[in-house]
Amino acid sequence: MLGIGILKGLGETGRNFIGSYFDPKRMVTVQYPEKRLPLKENSRQFPFLVFDGDEASIGLRCVACQICEKECPPQCIYIEKSKDKKPDHVGKPQYYPAVFDIDTSVCMSCQICVEVCPFDAIKMDNQYELSTTDRFGGLLLNRDRLAKPNGYFQKLHPTDAAEIDLRREEERVKAVAKAKADAEAKAAAAKPKAATATGGSTVPQAPTASA
Amino acid sequence: MAPSIDQLFVNLLHWVVGFLPEMVRPWASLVISLGAILGVFALLFGLTTVCERKAIARMQNRLGPNRVGPFGFLQFVADGIKSLTKEDVVPRTADRVVHFLAPLALLVPVVLTYLVLPIGRNMVVLDLDCGLLFFFAAGASTELAVFMAGWASRNKYSLLGAMRAIAQMVSYELPFILSTIGVVMVAGTLSTVRIVEAQAVVEGDWLARWNVFTPWGLVAFVLFVIASFAEANRSPFDLPEGESEIVAGYFIEYSGFKFALFFMAEYLGMFSSSAMAVTLFLGGWTAPVAGLGWVPSWMWFFAKLLTLMALFIWVRGTTPRLRMDQLMDFAWKFMLPMALILLPVVVIWHRLGGGWMGWLVCAPPLALAWVLLGKALVGRRQIRPRTYRYAEG
Numbered sequence: 001m002l003g004i005g006i007l008k009g010l011g012e013t014g015r016n017f018i019g020s021y022f023d024p025k026r027m028v029t030v031q032y033p034e035k036r037l038p039l040k041e042n043s044r045q046f047p048f049l050v051f052d053g054d055e056a057s058i059g060l061r062c063v064a065c066q067i068c069e070k071e072c073p074p075q076c077i078y079i080e081k082s083k084d085k086k087p088d089h090v091g092k093p094q095y096y097p098a099v100f101d102i103d104t105s106v107c108m109s110c111q112i113c114v115e116v117c118p119f120d121a122i123k124m125d126n127q128y129e130l131s132t133t134d135r136f137g138g139l140l141l142n143r144d145r146l147a148k149p150n151g152y153f154q155k156l157h158p159t160d161a162a163e164i165d166l167r168r169e170e171e172r173v174k175a176v177a178k179a180k181a182d183a184e185a186k187a188a189a190a191k192p193k194a195a196t197a198t199g200g201s202t203v204p205q206a207p208t209a210s211a
Numbered sequence: 212m213a214p215s216i217d218q219l220f221v222n223l224l225h226w227v228v229g230f231l232p233e234m235v236r237p238w239a240s241l242v243i244s245l246g247a248i249l250g251v252f253a254l255l256f257g258l259t260t261v262c263e264r265k266a267i268a269r270m271q272n273r274l275g276p277n278r279v280g281p282f283g284f285l286q287f288v289a290d291g292i293k294s295l296t297k298e299d300v301v302p303r304t305a306d307r308v309v310h311f312l313a314p315l316a317l318l319v320p321v322v323l324t325y326l327v328l329p330i331g332r333n334m335v336v337l338d339l340d341c342g343l344l345f346f347f348a349a350g351a352s353t354e355l356a357v358f359m360a361g362w363a364s365r366n367k368y369s370l371l372g373a374m375r376a377i378a379q380m381v382s383y384e385l386p387f388i389l390s391t392i393g394v395v396m397v398a399g400t401l402s403t404v405r406i407v408e409a410q411a412v413v414e415g416d417w418l419a420r421w422n423v424f425t426p427w428g429l430v431a432f433v434l435f436v437i438a439s440f441a442e443a444n445r446s447p448f449d450l451p452e453g454e455s456e457i458v459a460g461y462f463i464e465y466s467g468f469k470f471a472l473f474f475m476a477e478y479l480g481m482f483s484s485s486a487m488a489v490t491l492f493l494g495g496w497t498a499p500v501a502g503l504g505w506v507p508s509w510m511w512f513f514a515k516l517l518t519l520m521a522l523f524i525w526v527r528g529t530t531p532r533l534r535m536d537q538l539m540d541f542a543w544k545f546m547l548p549m550a551l552i553l554l555p556v557v558v559i560w561h562r563l564g565g566g567w568m569g570w571l572v573c574a575p576p577l578a579l580a581w582v583l584l585g586k587a588l589v590g591r592r593q594i595r596p597r598t599y600r601y602a603e604g
Contacts, residue, residue, distance in 0.1 A: 002545070002585025009529040013270040017528075020269045028272050 041157055044124035046104045047113055049146040052089060056147035061121035063094040068113035068122055076106035077113065088119075089168055090175035100143040104130065120164045123153055217507040220247070221333045244336045248325050256478045257287030263524045270528040290471075297467035302365055305464060309363035314465065314472035317356035321476050323349040324483040329404050331496045331509030342403040343395060346487055347388055350442065353480060354380045357451070357461050360473070364464035372460025375535065376451035379441055382542040383448075387438035389550035390431040393557035394422055394491045403487075407495030417501045421494035425565065426574040427556045430581070432492040434550055436522070439484035441542070443477060445523060447530035448538060455532075485519040486512075493519075545588050552580045 020026050030037055053059035064081040080099035088094045113122050125148070132138030154161040215222075228240050261276060261284055268275030276283040301310055327342035329335040339345050354377055361373020395401055398409040412419045422428035441448040444460075452460035462473045489495060493515045496508035533541070556573050563569045 001582050002588065006526075006530065010525060013525065013529045016272055017266065017269045017525075020272050026272045027274065029274060031274060031277075 039126050041159065043126045044109055044111060045128050045130070046107050046109060046125055046141070047102060047111075047122050047146070048125040048148045049100060049143065050121055050123055050150055050153050051147050052150050054149070056144065056149075058086070059150075060096055060143075060147060061088070061119050062097050062100065063088065063119055063121070064097040064100075065095075065118070067116050067118070071112050071116045073110060073112060074106045074108050076103040076108075077101070078103075089172055091179065092175075097143055100146060102141045102146060103139065104141060105135070105139040120168070123157070123160075126156060217332060217509075219507075220331070220509070241336060245322070245326070248330070248336065249322065252325065252479060252482055253475070255482065256475055257291070258284065259478060259482075259520055259524075260290070260474075261286045263527070266521075266524050267528040270525075294468050294471040299467040299469060300464075302464050304365040306363040306365070309359050310464070311469075313356050313360035313363060314469045314476070316359055317353055317476040318472055318479070320349045320352045320356070321479045321483060324480075324487075327403050328483065328486045329407050329490060329495050330486075330512050331507065334496075334509060335404055338402060338404045341401045343391065343401045343406070343491075346403070346483075347384075350480070350483070351380075351384060353476070356476075360465070361461035364461070366464050368457040368459075369461050369463045372451045372453075372457050372463065375457075376444060376461055378535075379444070379448060379450060379538060379542075382539060383438045383441035383546070386434050386542065386546035386550045387442055389547070390434040390438065390553065391487075391491055393427050393431050393553055396554075396557055397422070397561055403490050403495075407490055407497060410494040411497040412501045412504070419494050419497055419499050419501075421492065421497070421499065423492040423494075425560060426570060426577050427553050427560055428492055430549065430577050431553055432488065434546055434553075435488050435492065436519070438546065439481070439488060440523070440526065441538075442484055443481040443523075445481065446527040447533050449532055450535060450538060453532055481523060482516065482520070485523065486516055488519060489515040540588060545584050548584055549580060552577070 016026070050061050051059035052061065064079055066079050066081070069075075069077045069079045078099065078101040079097050082096045082098040085093035085095055109124070111124055114124055130139075150161070150165070154165070224240060224243060227243060228236050231239050264286070265275035265277075265283065276286045279285045279289045301307060324346050326336045327339055327346050357376045357380070358373045361369045361371075361376070364370075394406060398406045400406060400409075410419060410421050418424065423432045440446075444451050450456075450460075452462070457463070462470060465473055489512065496512040498504050498506060498511055556577055560569045560573045563572060
């Protein structure tokens with residue numbers, strides 16, 4: 001009969017109407033500023049720069065290779081390489097970004113900069129309350145505002161961070177071991193060199209062979 | 212005590228008008244009553260928009276507006292201020308005069324329909340002998356305003372919306388009016404006041420003689436309410452403003468306060484057609500059963516009106532939008548034949564004088580007509596899992 005379907009539908013909406021007052025589990029939304037839903041681990045908004053240790057100017061992982069700048073589809077990243085170098089986590093001298101800007105009004109949160117970074121230096125932040133009264137300066141994030149400690153990253157993406165930390169620690173241990181071995185080899189090479197020097201030989205042994 | 216509350220507003224009006232010279236009294240009475248009606252219904256409009264948003268949100272398990280004022284009930288004030296302070300954009304190629312006049316041409320006839328609505332005992336602005344006719348005449352002229360808005364905007368979507376609105380309103384005007392003819396036949400008058408009085412509780416009877424308590428009245432009430440959904444461009448008949456197809460229909464090029472006027476006219480039209488449904492079928496300001504006469508008459512009227520408004524909101528939260536052909540099919544193949552079948556049934560009911568005999572004779576043909584017309588309308592189309600000819604799997 002015509003109208004039965006409408007009556008059934010009215011019953012359904014009526015049940016929802018009354019049910020929503022008595023059963024809080026029905027509600028699909030929360031009252032936002034007071035209540036917040038926990039974010040998923042992989043949720044992302046805009047990128048940030050990771051630094052190790054306590055001092056951003058020392059521990060910044062970024063080596064200003066500018067891969068992210070070139071890959072960024074909307075070209076929201078601007079990097080200026082430094083003139084001097086400073087040691088990275090394995091002790092190797094690297095450039096660092098003198099200027100690193102991300103224009104969040106342009107950024108489309110695609111995460112490509114994170115995918116291409118070989119140094120695990122740029123990662124996605126999940127901070128979403130970024131409204132500002134200054135639409136130019138407030139949305140253009142500079143190096144100091146982008147830099148966040150590794151602890152923050154560990155909190156944000158625990159799985160990802162644990163894996164990266166493990167790898168970097170291995171690299172560091174290997175580098176330390178290598179440095180130690182190099183030093184030993186150098187010392188070992190220096191000894192015969194000293195011996196041969198006294199012996200008058202003009203052809204020194206290759207130190208790398210023993211190392 | 213009770214009669215004084217019942218006649219509170221009438222006495223207040225007389226007292227105020229009493230200060231004026233004899234000559235201007237009828238006019239002053241008219242203006243003051245209309246102003247009061249406008250004030251009350253504008254406030255009701257504001258509150259209804261908030262209640263509608265909250266109710267529909269609850270039907271969808273959301274919270275709805277709850278920020279402005281207690282429980283968000285002052286939201287309409289914020290919305291009003293917003294629409295007043297917004298820029299009033301007129302398209303460069305629009306017909307400026309007609310574009311400006313359309314919201315007014317929509318609002319004025321809608322307000323005029325309130326003149327003949329009996330809100331309570333002795334509470335009607337104009338007791339016209341042809342009250343019902345006046346109501347329909349004023350209500351029908353809103354169609355012109357809708358087309359003015361659609362045409363003057365010089366926008367293809369607004370024109371499409373306006374043409375849909377015209378087609379829909381003209382089609383539903385027929386069952387809208389035809390469903391009320393039975394009431395006029397039984398009451399023997401076109402005056403809305405007399406129609407209400409004919410439905411009051413008769414001395415010695417326990418149930419009021421509301422038209423909705425008769426088989427033909429019930430069907431006519433349902434038809435009238437469905438047609439008033441269409442007249443008010445409400446869901447499920449909101450094709451003229453279907454967002455998914457034509458953005459906002461005929462008021463797409465209106466912004467700021469003109470848009471608010473359109474919005475207000477739509478709601479006021481909804482109120483007036485609900486009020487007319489109350490007047491014609493639900494006994495206007497009369498009590499449903501004997502012994503409840505002590506409740507002020509205007510309270511009954513507003514209680515019934517708000518119940519109908521709740522139904523409007525409920526249906527809006529429930530039904531999807533119809534297609535144009537479904538809309539037309541429904542008007543011409545179901546509503547109109549049903550309204551025509553009602554007429555002989557009313558005559559038979561009237562000749563038999565009602566009672567159980569009347570029910571026995573009148574109810575079966577109406578039920579049969581409802582079922583058969585419904586079958587003819589949708590029967591051949593059966594809902595089954597959809598099959599795809601080319602896209603398998």
